[in-house]
Amino acid sequence: MSEGTMQRRAQRDQRAQRARRTERLPRALVCAVAVPVLLAAAGCSSDSGSGSGDEGGKAAKSTASASASPSPTVRPAAYAKLPEPCEVLSEDTLGDLVPKAGKSGKEGTSDDTSARGSCSWSSLDDNGVKGSQFRWLNVSLLRFESDVTRGAGDELAHEYYTKQVQDAQAAEGAQKLKTEPVAGTGDEATAVRYDLKKKDGTFKQQTVVARVENVVVTLDYNGAGLAGDKTPDADDLMKDAREAAKEAVAAVVDANDADGKASGSPSTGASAAKGSAGASGDTAEADDSDDGKSRSSSKSTTKKS
Incomplete structure (x- = not known):
């Protein structure tokens, strides 16, 4: 190659x-x-x-x-019933406040007597040419149930209690208005007094609002000397109104002592929350209406006298 x-x-x-x-x-x-x-x-x-x-x-x-x-919960209301409204005051007390009223009062209408009730008494002591003494007394009771959407019964009662005091302070035509706390009556209590000038005379109005647990007691008491009779002493009327309110609160407690307490652990006396449905929301609104009727009844009665 x-x-x-x-x-x-x-x-x-x-x-x-x-x-x-x-x-x-x-x-x-x-x-x-x-x-x-x-x-x-x-x-x-x-x-x-x-x-x-x-x-x-x-x-x-x-x-x-x-x-x-867990499901939402709310503490149960302490009281589950109300006393008969026309039986919250003793005969002796009625004899002192409305001496000519007799033994029975006029019970207000209510579609749920376990939630609300009222009773009124009127008295006219006619002294002929010397004039007459007029007295009018009304006791209203409203109970609140606990509700998971609205709150505990005593808290709802406190809200209504506050509103009742404010309404009394805002009375149309009120003169010499005075507000003072009342001790020893439920969990909280307030007295409101004022004068109302009318053609028949000067009416001395006393209102005591008290709350005991989930129940609110409103006591209205007024007096006047008509046809020339002397005007009653406001201090005396207020003293009687305070004692009557205390007695009405005690009647609420007594009515629940036996079997009227709701199940669960109720709040106790003054230790209950101050910021506290007996009724449901509709109950409270209905009672507002009843209360307004009671006050209107007072004015109507005094005018007739």
């Missing part, structure tokens, strides 16, 4: 080797790229599974927490 032939063969072998190396390089690159892609895909698949598991766990915990939450 000639030297030229050998050189040409060696060159062909070198070109063949280079061609084979060039062919292997793209394949290596493709494989190198494919490995990270597979790893990335595997990583994504792993992350996705982990996230789904976390979300499922959170959802399960949330559901368990919701099912474990």
Whole structure:
């Protein structure tokens, strides 16, 4: 074999080797790229599974927490009944406040006597040409039940008690208005007094509002000297009104001592929350109406006298 032939063969072998190396390089690159892609895909698949598991766990915990939450509760009202409104005052007390009224009063209308009631008495002591003494007395009772949406019975009663005091203070035509606290009567009590000038004479109005647990007692008492008789002393009238209100509050407590207390642990006396439905919301609104009628009745009675 000639030297030229050998050189040409060696060159062909070198070109063949280079061609084979060039062919292997793209394949290596493709494989190198494919490995990270597979790893990335595997990583994504792993992350996705982990996230789904976390979300499922959170959802399960949330559901368990919701099912474990307790239902709303409110402390029960202390008193579940009211006394007969025309029997909250003794004969002796009525004899002092409304001496000519007799033994029975006029009971107000109520569609739920366990939630609200009222009774009124009027007295006219006619002394002929010397004039006469007029007295009018009204006792209203309103009981509140506890309600999970509105609050505890004693708290609802406190709100109504406050409103009753404000209403008494805002009486139209009131003169010489005076407000004072009353001790020893329920959990809280307030007395409001004022004069009302009318063509028949000067009427001395006394209002005592008291709250005992979830019951509000409102006592209205007024007196006047008519046809020339002397005007009664406001201090004497207020003293009698205070004693009568205390007696009415005691009647509420006595009516519930035996079997009238609601189930559960009632709040006790002055330790009850001051910021305190006997009625439901409709009951309170209805009593507002009854109370307004009572006050209107007072004015109408005094005018006739």
